[in-house]
Structures are given as C-alpha cells and as structure tokens.
Amino acid sequence: MGKVIAIANQKGGVGKTTTSVNLGACLAYIGKKVLLVDIDPQGNATSGIGIEKAEVEQCIYDVLVDDEAAKSVIKPTSVENLYALPATIQLAGAEIELVPTISREVRLKRALEEVKDLYDYIIIDCPPSLGLLTINALTASDSVLIPVQCEYYALEGLSQLLNTVRLVQKHLNQELKIEGVLLTMLDARTNLGIQVIEEVKKYFQDKVYKTIIPRNVRLSEAPSHGVPIINYDSRSRGAEVYLDLAKEVVSNG
Ligand code: ADP
Ligand code: MG
Secondary structure: OEEEEEOOOOOOOOHHHHHHHHHHHHHOOOOOOOEEEEEEOOHHHHHHHOOOOOOOOOOHHHHHHHHHHHHOOOOOOOOOOEEEEEOOHHHHHHHHHHOOOOOOOHHHHHHHHOOOHHOEEEEEEEEOOOOOOHHHHHHOOEEEEEEOOOOOOOOOOOEEEEEEEOOOOOOOOOOOOOEEEEEEEEEEOHHHHHHHHHHHHHHHHEOOOOOOOOOOOHHHHHHHOOOOOHHHOOOOHHHHHHHHHHHHHHHHH
16 A cells, blocks of 8 residues: 655745655655655646646546546656656646535545555645645645755744644544655755754654755756656766655655
C-alpha cells in the first residue's frame, strides 16, 4: 500500500512544487514507484514534469468534480517509475464548484484509494491556500511534509497551517501525521539562514529534516526544461540534496 504525502504550506514560493517534483523524481530514481498528484490550479508540477498543459484532456478537476476514475487520468512521465495526475487551470473552478457537493472533503481520498496499492509513494503538490483543495489533500494523506523557506518570518502562518492539520485530524483524517519540516532555499552566506534554522528547530525539534535545501540556480532552471533536477543536472548540489531527502523520507518509514 502506497504512502500518501501532502506537500503543504499556504505561503506561496516556499518550495512546495520544487519539492514535490524533485522528491517524487528522486524517490523514483532510487527505485520506488511514484505518483505525483498536482492539485494546484497553476499546474506548475504538471509542466515541471514535462506535461504540456494545453494537451491535457482530462485532469484532476475531472476526478474531483466529475467522479472520473484517477486511473484513466494518470499519465506516465519521461522519468522512469514516475507517473502524474495533472492539473490545469480548469481546477481553479473546483474550489467553488465543490462547495455544495456531498462529501466534498473526501473526494481526493476516495479517488486515490482506487490506485493507492499501485504505487510506493503518492506525493500531492498543494496550492498556496488552506481551502478545499488543500483540505482534500490533507484528508487523503498519511502525512504532511511542510517546506519552510529560510527567510524572515519563516514561521509566520505556520500556526494556521498546524491548526488546519489539527482540524483535519479531528474531523476528517485521524491518522494524519506530520511527515517532516523541510528547510528550503538556504543562503549559506547569510547569518539569517542560520538563525532561521535554529528557530525552526526549536519549534519543530526532531521533525526537521537533516537534509536542508540550499538555494541552487539549477533547481530554478530545471522546470523550464520540463524535467526534474536529477535529469537536468544530476551532478548539481540541488540533485544531491533532493536525493538525500528522498533517502531520509524512505528511512523514516
Ligand atoms: P511554491 O510551490 O511553494 O509556490 P516553488 O517550488 O514554485 O514554490 O518555488 C518558488 C520559486 O523558487 C520557483 O521559481 C522555484 O524555481 C524557485 N526555487 C525553489 N526552490 C529553490 C532552490 N532551492 N533554489 C533556487 N530556487 C528555488
Ligand atoms: Mg507551487
């Protein structure tokens, strides 16, 4: 049975999509079968993995809103062992269209249950909000991985996120765990980064991954080529650290 991990933080630009794509690809690289689920209407994970959004006929919208089977929407990617459940801008309507529907919070969970045993890991790239799409992701997941950018106000907003996690645990998914907190975009040349690491470790303690993702320009270039870092530049620091993260995720069980 696959493990489902939501990559969530309602702040934009903290590295959710970069982590979803590259953790997913690195897990695939070390031999795991991985499904990357894009539930952000921006569809950055979809294009980042090389799927042309204009050519996507059915996407996660059809699964969530029209009860389409996940199996018929999942696509292979150019990366061995890595599959994708794509998102297009059509998904932007789902947040509102789902509101009056029955069991609106558990739609993704039900859809993924049908395919869960086909994969070792299912990684869900969440949108930058705590709306119904993120609630669907948290409800469908075994755990949540929280990327935190090494910046001023790193912890800002995290209490809201943790509060949402607690509400989901209470009402929708008792089994939901915190998978880990990932420090991203560290600029090792500044003291600020070090301060943020200490602050986040004080707050989350052993939940913080040993692997810290530095700023690496290759990581920001890869998406425009539609490939994960491990395929774009396997010798870059970015590839190394996401491979370390994948191993850490596996060893944490
Ligand atoms: P989110 O999904 O949380 O909005 P992204 O993963 O899209 O965040 O990252 C925001 C921007 O920062 C993107 O342009 C991405 O390419 C870039 N980026 C993410 N992580 C790194 C990193 N470690 N080093 C350099 N650029 C990064
Ligand atoms: Mg994103």
